[in-house]
Every structure is written in structure tokens, then in C-alpha cells.
Amino acid sequence: MADTAALPAPMPGRGRRSPLASRLRPWQRIAVDGFVALLFLVPFGSPRPHGPVTANPWLSLLVVTISVAFLARRRFPVTVFLLLTAGTLALAASPAPYNSYQPFAIMFALYTVAATRSGKVTTLAAGGILAVALVVLTAMHTSPSTTVLSAAAVAFAPAVTGYAVRQQRLHHEALAAEQAGKIEAEVTSRLAEERLRIARELHDVVAHALSLITVQAGVAVFREHEASRMRTTLASIEETGRTAMVDMRQLLGVLRGTPAPDSSGPTDLGPVPDLLDIGTLISQTAQAGLRITLREEGERRPLPTAVGLAVYRIVQESLTNVLRHARTTTGSVLLRFEPDAVTVTVANPPPPDGLPPAPPGPPGHGLRGMAERTALFGGTFTAGPAGDGGFTVAARFPA
Incomplete structure (x- = not known):
């Protein structure tokens, strides 16, 4: 943050x-x-x-x-x-x-x-x-x-x-x-901005981890007679939970201003997620049965830490939405490095034939949070149904 x-x-x-x-x-x-x-x-x-x-x-x-x-x-x-x-x-x-x-x-x-x-x-x-x-x-x-x-x-x-x-x-x-x-109006505005940042970070960290855990736990129910695969699924749930705890610990450490010592792990805040961690993120979703392809176009170049974190969180929230709403097991992530911008696109195909679309759930904060992240850097954000019946999320950050 x-x-x-x-x-x-x-x-x-x-x-x-x-x-x-x-x-x-x-x-x-x-x-x-x-x-x-x-x-x-x-x-x-x-x-x-x-x-x-x-x-x-x-x-x-x-x-x-x-x-x-x-x-x-x-x-x-x-x-x-x-x-x-x-x-x-x-x-x-x-x-x-x-x-x-x-x-x-x-x-x-x-x-x-x-x-x-x-x-x-x-x-x-x-x-x-x-x-x-x-x-x-x-x-x-x-x-x-x-x-x-x-x-x-x-x-x-x-x-x-x-x-x-x-x-x-x-x-x-x-x-x-x-x-x-x-000064009072400025302080109020800054506090509101901080609350939005905290809400976005909490939503992205908690929603993604809980979605993975929920999907994996649902799969584990049907593997009660497959001990080896059951152990693999439960180990993946444990790993996801630990990762979420580390992310939460880092976030709370930033809010407190100093990291809280923990006997079960290191006391530093750890690196902020960026583009290099998107591969790990996709591997975690693969354990939940979601196969995502990652493709890059253009010459990769270093990005500001805040922009790298924003791209990571957009991919993370988009994959969470695929797990929760898309009723599909595939998707794609495209990172395009242009001379004057970097663009991230996350797309998923429509559900297989004969599978009805997921019923609409209560309105969440994911799409709004992604739009806010993009707007912070003067970028543009779009999200909506694709021509083939799938769903596409795209964010463009100016260089």
C-alpha cells in the first residue's frame, strides 16, 4: 500500500x-x-x-x-x-x-x-x-x-x-x-482513499483465497474414497490458507506501521506481489481445477511497484470471478507491453454446451475495485460479456 x-x-x-x-x-x-x-x-x-x-x-x-x-x-x-x-x-x-x-x-x-x-x-x-x-x-x-x-x-x-x-x-x-x-476536507478525503485501498486489498486477498478453498473443499467431498487425491486436495487447501494468512499479515503490518513478530514465520513484510508472481497465482488456481494460459506480447520492462501490484490484483480478482461465476475450467491471461502502456486482459469462454449459466449472486466489490485500481494510475478499465458468450476483463495502464 x-x-x-x-x-x-x-x-x-x-x-x-x-x-x-x-x-x-x-x-x-x-x-x-x-x-x-x-x-x-x-x-x-x-x-x-x-x-x-x-x-x-x-x-x-x-x-x-x-x-x-x-x-x-x-x-x-x-x-x-x-x-x-x-x-x-x-x-x-x-x-x-x-x-x-x-x-x-x-x-x-x-x-x-x-x-x-x-x-x-x-x-x-x-x-x-x-x-x-x-x-x-x-x-x-x-x-x-x-x-x-x-x-x-x-x-x-x-x-x-x-x-x-x-x-x-x-x-x-x-x-x-x-x-x-x-485541511479537514483534505484529511477526510485522504482517509476515504485509505479506506478504499484497505477494502480493495482485503477483498482481493480474502475473496481469492476463500474461493480457492471453497472449490477445493467441494471437490474433496467427492474424493472420500481416494485417499491420495484427498490428501493432495487438503494439502492445497492448507497451502492456500497459509498464503492468505501471510498476505493478511503483511497487510496488517503495513496498517500498523511495523511488522508483528510471528514465531511461525519470518517477521519481515515480504515483497509486494507483481507481474512475476502471476505465474504462481495461476498455479494455485490450477490446483482448484482451473486451467489458465498465460501469454505475453511485447518486450517486458520494469514497472513501478504500485502498477505491478495493481496488475497482479486485477488478475487475481478476475480469476476469482472465473472460479465463482463462469462455470468453466479454462481461461487466459494476456499481458501486452506497448511502447506507451501495459495492458492486461483476462478472458474465459462460455460454459460448455448444456450447462446453464451461473445464477446471478449479490452484487460484489470486485469489478468496482478493479476499476478504482486502474483509475488511480489514469488508466482505462472495461469488463463485460464477450462476443462468444464468455466474459472479458481488460485494464490498460499508461507508461
Whole structure:
């Protein structure tokens, strides 16, 4: 059996390092947010030009509260955004030094909302910040142009940046999901191909051996008074069974990846059957009473191992079908080596005069398996009744 092919190569660029923000650990994120929150408090520790100002404990508590709430912006972006907006608006309407609390905390929170929430939520949040900024800046008696530009910068800069980051992340997630889907489909396809290979090998090995054993056992029933011929038939049955066991052992060894030691025989997997083993195969069927002639045309040349195995299995399954269904004791195998292809043809004549054709049995997998083997190598396969009433199987493998 062929080894399973490698999985698809990763998409270009997948080996690149992710952005720094996505590589930070949770405690590192909290540390960064804590440092930023402390920067928001710097203006309150600066000396005042008009001397000390009486502190308001409630407003001081509000400053500390919204600064601590800022640390939770990644976990509760919308809630923290609303709290920071309300707190910053209240401080803007308060006396000095509390009115020096800048809108940077709101901008960070708006960026987080835009990067984690839908476009509708981002639009509402940006619109709310724009309205609040216009009101506050107008109350500070700034010029109209400064008011509009500053309000737009506070509202739209973090919203647009966060929205762009969110779209990029969604794009990367979509690409990752698409790649994962392709890999899953490829793995499923490879598994299906492996199951088909295993089914074909099991069918060809087991069906052929059981057909030989069944025919020989049926003949042995009528030789109960011929001890020597009875012993010959039983020895042939034993040999067929041992050969089938060896084939099964080889197949299971390939599936397991390592050969299983066996005290009754060698531990290696053994050679894969090919064209040279077709003669042995025909000799085995002769013991079951089927006389097959083997003929070659053209100059024999080495074939790939997989192609040689496919030709061998097609001959094996065809002879099995002759034993089971043809009701004849003769047949022929033709191997034709052409310059650009190799062709195998297995034919059997019609049943002798007066012998009715075999009744149709349940549909099997033999012909389908042979067609699949041929298609794997880009070849052509035909099987059907011949002009003389017999049956012909032909497979052509391109060189």
C-alpha cells in the first residue's frame, strides 16, 4: 500500500509572528492598562499656579473609581465606556483641578468598543462621544473650528482605528477558518482513499483465497474414497490458507506501521506481489481445477511497484470471478507491453454446451475495485460479456 500523502502546506505568511498586542499575557495587559491609568492622574499631582486647592473627597473618589474601572475595559468594554463617559463629563463640569481630567480614557475605551463590538454599537458610541465633546468644548468657549476638529478627533480617531483592527482580525479569522476547512476536507478525503485501498486489498486477498478453498473443499467431498487425491486436495487447501494468512499479515503490518513478530514465520513484510508472481497465482488456481494460459506480447520492462501490484490484483480478482461465476475450467491471461502502456486482459469462454449459466449472486466489490485500481494510475478499465458468450476483463495502464 502507498504511504499516506503529506497534508497541505500551510498558507504563505502563517509562520509570521502575530502582533505584539495579541502576544501579551493577561497580567501584562493589566500592567499596561495600569500604567496608562496612572498617566491620567498626573495632572492632579502637578503644582497649581494659584496655590493649593481644597480637595473634594467625592470628586477624588470619582477620579479613582473611573481610573480603576479603566482596567476592566477589555473585559467589559461597553460598561466601562459608559462609566468613563459619565465620569469624565461630571469632572469636566467640576471646579479645578478636577476639570483637568482629559478625555484620553474615553478614547481608549471607545477604541476597545470599536475593536470588539459591531459597527452599529461603534457608531452609537462614537456619536455619543462627539455630542459630549461638542457640549464640553462649547462650554469652554473655544473657537468653533477648534471645537469641531477637537470633538471629531476625540470621537472618530479611536473609533476608526478600532474598527480597522476588528476588520483585520475578522479577516484573519476567516482565512484561518477557511484553511482549517480545507485541511479537514483534505484529511477526510485522504482517509476515504485509505479506506478504499484497505477494502480493495482485503477483498482481493480474502475473496481469492476463500474461493480457492471453497472449490477445493467441494471437490474433496467427492474424493472420500481416494485417499491420495484427498490428501493432495487438503494439502492445497492448507497451502492456500497459509498464503492468505501471510498476505493478511503483511497487510496488517503495513496498517500498523511495523511488522508483528510471528514465531511461525519470518517477521519481515515480504515483497509486494507483481507481474512475476502471476505465474504462481495461476498455479494455485490450477490446483482448484482451473486451467489458465498465460501469454505475453511485447518486450517486458520494469514497472513501478504500485502498477505491478495493481496488475497482479486485477488478475487475481478476475480469476476469482472465473472460479465463482463462469462455470468453466479454462481461461487466459494476456499481458501486452506497448511502447506507451501495459495492458492486461483476462478472458474465459462460455460454459460448455448444456450447462446453464451461473445464477446471478449479490452484487460484489470486485469489478468496482478493479476499476478504482486502474483509475488511480489514469488508466482505462472495461469488463463485460464477450462476443462468444464468455466474459472479458481488460485494464490498460499508461507508461
